[in-house]
Amino acid sequence: xxxxxxxxDRVYESRIEEALTWFEADPALSFGLVxxxxxxGDPVVDVGGGASRLVDRLLEAGYGPLTVLDLxxxxxxxxxxxxxxxxxxxxxxxxxxxxxxxxxxxxLWHDRAVFxxxxxxxxxxxxxxxxxxxxxxGGIAIIATFADDGPESCSGLPVMRYSPEALAAEVDSLxxxxxxxxxxxRHSHVTPKGNLQNFQVSxxxxxxxx
Numbered sequence: 001x002x003x004x005x006x007x008x009d010r011v012y013e014s015r016i017e018e019a020l021t022w023f024e025a026d027p028a029l030s031f032g033l034v035x036x037x038x039x040x041g042d043p044v045v046d047v048g049g050g051a052s053r054l055v056d057r058l059l060e061a062g063y064g065p066l067t068v069l070d071l072x073x074x075x076x077x078x079x080x081x082x083x084x085x086x087x088x089x090x091x092x093x094x095x096x097x098x099x100x101x102x103x104x105x106x107x108l109w110h111d112r113a114v115f116x117x118x119x120x121x122x123x124x125x126x127x128x129x130x131x132x133x134x135x136x137x138g139g140i141a142i143i144a145t146f147a148d149d150g151p152e153s154c155s156g157l158p159v160m161r162y163s164p165e166a167l168a169a170e171v172d173s174l175x176x177x178x179x180x181x182x183x184x185x186r187h188s189h190v191t192p193k194g195n196l197q198n199f200q201v202s203x204x205x206x207x208x209x210x
């Protein structure tokens with residue numbers, strides 16, 4: 001069973017943001033990858049962006065139009081409150097990415113930790129289908145998941161773990177030939193309590209055929 005908006009609202013309401021295991025004061029890896037594969041003025045969507053600081057960094061660097069999508073309206077509200085008046089420059093969408101119908105075409109899709117929560121094949125298929133509709137031809141998808149030696153659960157929910165090769169194979173099985181792997185790397189995230197969580201971060205390009 002996939003997670004619900006109510007679950008994530010409770011998570012964000014139960015702890016201060018800085019205590020959440022995925023908190024990053026500076027999302028340097030994500031910001032650096034967006035900077036390599038998109039230009040200011042390119043439309044960017046941050047899937048599962050919630051209360052992440054990535055939108056702050058992108059606004060400061062002149063990126064936009066920006067869209068932040070998350071299941072949790074509570075998380076999105078936290079970001080809007082933090083950003084203040086600049087939040088008017090961002091499109092905020094409280095929705096399940098597997099059920100979302102994009103209303104525009106994006107140059108870059110960023111997902112730091114949504115895909116690994118999709119434990120059911122149908123949900124992964126819906127996610128990849130949405131990503132295909134959302135990205136323009138030649139667009140970039142950045143997908144970060146727990147690595148194959150990463151945590152087996154998060155916030156009380158089971159997760160799928162991937163090596164870059166396994167993720168590439170999964171995406172290709174769901175959308176044959178539509179997404180070409182560009183590069184991948186491992187990343188160790190340090191939680192607020194000092195624990196290490198191993199991630200893999202993969203970059204894909206939507207093919208012309210897609």
